[in-house]
Amino acid sequence: MSDPAELYDVAVLGAGAAGLVAATRAAELGARVVLLEKNRKPGVKILMSGGTRCNVTNARGLRRLESIAGPVDPAFDPRLVRGARAIQEAFGPDGGRFLGPALRNLDVDATVAMFQDEGTALKVEAGGKVFPVSNSAVDVLAALTQRLQRSGAETRYLAPARGVTRDGDGFRVELPEAAIHARRIVLAVGGRSYPGCGTTGDGYAIARSFGHTIVDPRPALVPLRVATEWVVTLRGLSVPDGVVSVHDATGATLAKRREAVLFTHAGLSGPAILDVSSASARRDVGDRLELWIDFHPDVSREELDRRLQAEARRGKTAVAAILAADLPRRLAERLLDHCDVPRARSGPDLSRAERLRLVAALKSLTLAITGTLGFEKAEVTSGGVALGEVDPKTLQSRLAPGFFLAGEVLDLDGPIGGYNFQAAWSAGRLAGESAAEWEW
Secondary structure, three states: OOOHHHEEEEEEEOOOHHHHHHHHHHHHOOOOEEEEOOOOOOOHHHHHHHHHOOOOEEHHHOOOHHHOOOOEOOOOOHHHOOOHHHHHHHOHHHHHHHHHHHHHHOOHHHHHHHHHOOOOOEEEOOOOEEEEOOOOHHHHHHHHHHHHHHHOOEEEOOOOOOEEEEEOOEEEEEOOOOEEEEEEEEEOOOOOOOHHHOOOOHHHHHHHHOOOOEEEEEEEOOOEEEOOHHHHHHOOOEEEEEEEEEEOOOOOEEEEEEEEEEEOOOOEEOHHHHHHHHHHHOOOOOOOOEEEEEOOOOOOHHHHHHHHHHHHHOOOOEHHHHHHOOOOHHHHHHHHHHOOOOOOOEHHHOOHHHHHHHHHHHHHEEEEEEEEOOHHHOOEEEEEEOHHHEOOOOOEEOOOOOEEEOHHHEOOOOOOOOHHHHHHHHHHHHHHHHHHHOOO
């Protein structure tokens, strides 16, 4: 291997969530580390995540709620705290098993301590989402970069890896103006979500060059487009509590989530929509999929029908006003239009057929899904390097010794709520630690 001055023990590709932690951990263990980033600064996606607040992790994965230094929203039920198992279950059977060793290496309590030790106090919001008390992602990134600087790792910006090849008992990383050599590589360049952050799928070609299979990348945690035109006229309107589900042509449920729904200029968004969007994104073009929305998840169809009948008997109250008691007025009016019920219809004049159509729309408004807003608006990528080709105990490639992978480049994606960042912190630490300690 030539040019010993440019020989590193570990080269980490990508200064995102996983890469920052990986580089820091490898350097803390005494490895000579270089962190290579294509952007002018690290953590671009961290800064814009969570509405620039950065949802660091989820309190359900804590062992002790007392690990949080900041306030805990009284609406969060402490009984939901179940340790790492809660994080694993969020990634499904295969993803959860794969993530297990990384979570044992850095669990949620240790993640919380990692940030709080750097002066970034954290808090728990109602749904278990953990944010910085300051509500600023800048503080999250500052905690990571402070630790990175203390570790002694070298950082290079505007340094995208053009390719990685074997070079003797190590690797050669091609950079725009030169090349560096490293005994081990940690690939942490992300997937394809938010390409404006620099995550344009560069890692897939590098992984393929070492024989890895790439599961077709699809946008996940992404707003949905629907065929019903009136939906976009409600842009800016939100429903704080609804159940949404995605169904295939047979009616089978592919995904289901209870959370807030947001109407946008392009379709539907909000936590509930984002969580079920992956089921839509993974389907082939041409598959007929439907989105069902239940606006009254705690009320049965029969009870809702009884309530409408009771309200109708009380006087000349407009049906729109009856619906608007529980829903935004604009949505109530659009549902009336959708069900071919005149907006001026009063309760007593509502026919049985009209009433049943309204009940059906309130409990399962059915909208044909026409697509997603794509990677440009996707929070994460579904797909990536096949998990079976990576050793979960070390995150080393099973095909290329000395080659480690972490973060969104892997075929590993979870729901909204801090789960994906937790996977990145945990996998980054395990990959960095394994790379620092591994020898040929």
